[in-house]
Amino acid sequence: MRHWKCFSLSQEHQKRTRIKTTTPTILCACVINPRRAVWYEVQNLKGTGSIMALAGVRVIELAGLAPAPFCGMILSDFGAKVIRVDRTKVAMTVDTQARGKQSIALNLKNPKGVAVLKRLCVQSDVVLEPYRKGVMEKMGLGPDDLLKENPRLIYARLTGYGQSGSYAKAAGHDINYLAMSGLLSMLGRSSEKPYAPLNLVADFAGGGLMCAFGIVLALLERSMSGQGQIIDASMVEGAAYVGSFMWKSRSLGLWNHPRGENLLDSGAPFYDTYRTSDGKYMAVGAIEPQFYQQLIRGLGLDDADLPAQMSVSDWPQLRETFIRVFATKTQAEWSQVFNGTDACVTPVLSLDEVLSHPHNKARGSFFKDSQGEVSPRPAPVLSRSPAEPCRSRDPFIGEHTRSVLKEYGFEQGQIDQLLSGGIVECNEAKARL
Numbered sequence: 233m234r235h236w237k238c239f240s241l242s243q244e245h246q247k248r249t250r251i252k253t254t255t256p257t258i259l260c261a262c263v264i265n266p267r268r269a270v271w272y273e274v275q276n277l278k279g280t281g282s283i284m285a286l287a288g289v290r291v292i293e294l295a296g297l298a299p300a301p302f303c304g305m306i307l308s309d310f311g312a313k314v315i316r317v318d319r320t321k322v323a324m325t326v327d328t329q330a331r332g333k334q335s336i337a338l339n340l341k342n343p344k345g346v347a348v349l350k351r352l353c354v355q356s357d358v359v360l361e362p363y364r365k366g367v368m369e370k371m372g373l374g375p376d377d378l379l380k381e382n383p384r385l386i387y388a389r390l391t392g393y394g395q396s397g398s399y400a401k402a403a404g405h406d407i408n409y410l411a412m413s414g415l416l417s418m419l420g421r422s423s424e425k426p427y428a429p430l431n432l433v434a435d436f437a438g439g440g441l442m443c444a445f446g447i448v449l450a451l452l453e454r455s456m457s458g459q460g461q462i463i464d465a466s467m468v469e470g471a472a473y474v475g476s477f478m479w480k481s482r483s484l485g486l487w488n489h490p491r492g493e494n495l496l497d498s499g500a501p502f503y504d505t506y507r508t509s510d511g512k513y514m515a516v517g518a519i520e521p522q523f524y525q526q527l528i529r530g531l532g533l534d535d536a537d538l539p540a541q542m543s544v545s546d547w548p549q550l551r552e553t554f555i556r557v558f559a560t561k562t563q564a565e566w567s568q569v570f571n572g573t574d575a576c577v578t579p580v581l582s583l584d585e586v587l588s589h590p591h592n593k594a595r596g597s598f599f600k601d602s603q604g605e606v607s608p609r610p611a612p613v614l615s616r617s618p619a620e621p622c623r624s625r626d627p628f629i630g631e632h633t634r635s636v637l638k639e640y641g642f643e644q645g646q647i648d649q650l651l652s653g654g655i656v657e658c659n660e661a662k663a664r665l
């Protein structure tokens with residue numbers, strides 16, 4: 233349940249902090265962080281009385297494939313109001329990361345549609361765009377156009393290759409960005425070709441998440457400077473940055489061997505997965521000698537019969553032993569053996585199994601929405617202002633067109649004209665079914 237509270241901003245406070253509310257017509261609650269004299273503009277307060285960290289932040293997200301939707305969902309989970317701008321004449325969205333968002337269907341190929349988007353951006357804090365370099369400028373919606381009208385706007389551009397460089401305009405997907413980051417060359421088994429770990433690293437870690445981080449930084453900075461800025465979030469660079477450890481740990485010799493033959497890339501037998509007698513798997517991460525000893529004990533082996541843990545040339549032989557032993561029990565049996573030890577051995581759980589695992593259950597790490605769909609709880613958990621993910625179904629395309637336009641100050645007559653001209657589309661009927 234969401235509550236709305238209204239506090240007025242005194243002129244004096246606004247002057248002192250050099251920050252004005254962007255949306256004077258909207259009810260807002262203001263909270264002062266006395267230590268940093270920072271103003272937070274807050275609109276929706278949770279029923280519990282705690283305020284989500286991004287409450288009051290208004291985000292316009294132009295519909296994209298996967299990274300930008302994830303970025304928008306993170307912002308929404310932590311309290312931002314996220315309005316996704318969908319195309320008109322499209323029946324179904326491919327946005328599976330739409331939790332808590334609203335949708336407006338708007339034709340940006342029409343100048344009137346562009347004018348609508350500008351009006352939304354004037355009254356918003358963030359615009360998030362996922363298109364190829366130059367697309368927004370071509371529509372008259374580039375940073376110059378939007379920041380001129382709203383200098384406090386944070387203009388986030390989430391692309392594969394960034395806004396400059398010879399690849400800037402090229403099409404691409406996660407695997408290409410990962411390849412260009414250098415990381416893909418390190419991923420994969422010994423003597424096999426590079427292997428992309430789903431589209432996790434570039435699209436989501438280096439892309440959506442890193443972009444959300446940039447937005448939060450820009451919001452924080454704006455609370456002091458009063459100014460917006462442009463975020464050039466390249467997934468190549470975001471992925472590479474997430475992989476900083478790989479660069480900066482080379483001096484330790486961690487990556488001296490070919491791909492798949494190092495300590496942490498499945499080269500070491502004590503950092504790998506093993507098949508159990510029921511066709512499931514256990515994950516082993518027993519790196520430190522004291523934890524490795526517990527692994528050996530749990531497997532029922534005797535250290536005296538085995539080669540030294542760090543004898544790289546003996547790793548193939550050690551792996552064979554581990555393969556043979558793990559194949560003698562089921563996953564549940566091994567879990568029981570290693571539960572409560574420091575052997576760093578855990579079951580490899582499927583997406584369907586995580587919800588019922590006692591540890592995850594105890595923490596509420598996963599939740600079911602109103603449709604019965606299981607999702608991870610937003611992370612990390614903030615003690616006073618935790619995220620509260622929306623549990624209702626995702627929005628239909630254009631479900632909120634009318635209400636969003638009203639909220640942003642469009643008159644009924646203007647909305648009717650936009651609808652009859654096909655500039656916007658409304659899907660309230662579908663939502664009522």
Ligand SMILES: C[C@H](CCC[C@H](C)C(=O)SCCNC(=O)CCNC(=O)[C@H](O)C(C)(C)COP(=O)(O)OP(=O)(O)OC[C@H]1O[C@@H](n2cnc3c(N)ncnc32)[C@H](O)[C@@H]1OP(=O)(O)O)[C@H]1CC[C@H]2[C@@H]3[C@H](O)C[C@@H]4C[C@H](O)CC[C@]4(C)[C@H]3C[C@H](O)[C@]12C
Binds near residue numbers: 296318324340391405
């Ligand atoms: C699940 C699949 C997604 C996988 C993710 C994948 C692995 C990724 O890596 S995502 C990361 C992609 N890269 C980027 O995001 C980087 C930045 N962006 C780009 O480089 C490009 O946008 C692009 C390469 C991704 C796409 O290029 P494109 O040429 O298409 O677009 P742009 O040049 O950017 O221009 C956009 C144009 O659109 C116009 N526009 C925008 N908004 C509007 C508007 N509101 N009104 C009017 N016009 C608008 C804009 O003006 C531009 O126009 P111009 O070109 O004229 O300039 C999913 C991938 C595919 C999915 C499947 C597919 O969709 C078919 C089925 C559909 C069905 O509904 C559901 C099932 C599907 C099988 C579906 C299933 C999955 O969702 C997918 C497999």
